[in-house]
Amino acid sequence: MDNLIPIIHKLQFIFEETGVPFKVDLPQIVVVGGQSSGKSSVLESIVGRDFLPRGTEIVTRRPTIIQLVNTPSLTEDQIEFAHKPDVTFTDFYKAREEIMIETDRVCGRHKDISAEPILMKILSKSVVNLTLVDLPGLTQISVGD
Numbered sequence: 013m014d015n016l017i018p019i020i021h022k023l024q025f026i027f028e029e030t031g032v033p034f035k036v037d038l039p040q041i042v043v044v045g046g047q048s049s050g051k052s053s054v055l056e057s058i059v060g061r062d063f064l065p066r067g068t069e070i071v072t073r074r075p076t077i078i079q080l081v082n083t084p085s086l087t088e089d090q091i092e093f094a095h096k097p098d099v100t101f102t103d104f105y106k107a108r109e110e111i112m113i114e115t116d117r118v119c120g121r122h123k124d125i126s127a128e129p130i131l132m133k134i135l136s137k138s139v140v141n142l143t144l145v146d147l148p149g150l151t152q153i154s155v156g157d
Contacts, residue, residue, distance in 0.1 A: 017141045041055075041145070051146060052071070062108075080143070082136070091134050
């Protein structure tokens with residue numbers, strides 16, 4: 013399984029870049045719960061870094077698939093996004109901004125929600141090979157559009 017996870021991570025990025033659907037059921041940690049219940053904070057605790065957007069209303073409006081890749085040779089943690097294959101982020105605050113920009117690009121600025129995921133990879137010597145999924149929160153009262 014340890015050899016399979018990196019291969020699946022690469023395939024997810026390739027299929028995301030080409031727009032071809034790709035579905036493989038592998039173990040993942042998925043957070044589910046009400047809006048503003050701390051789902052994103054739980055995932056950040058697992059990673060050990062703050063990188064997900066924060067706010068008072070619904071902030072996670074697209075599923076965010078976070079591939080953790082243990083990379084012992086790195087001296088600085090890095091984030092890569094499938095929608096920006098040629099860009100590597102070392103500033104986690106800028107990566108948070110990129111998530112917000114990409115969310116607004118697909119969902120607009122009126123609190124719409126999309127099933128189209130944001131696929132990102134965190135490369136670090138302090139993580140284990142694992143996939144995390146941050147889902148939009150469940151709401152009882154609609155907000156925005």
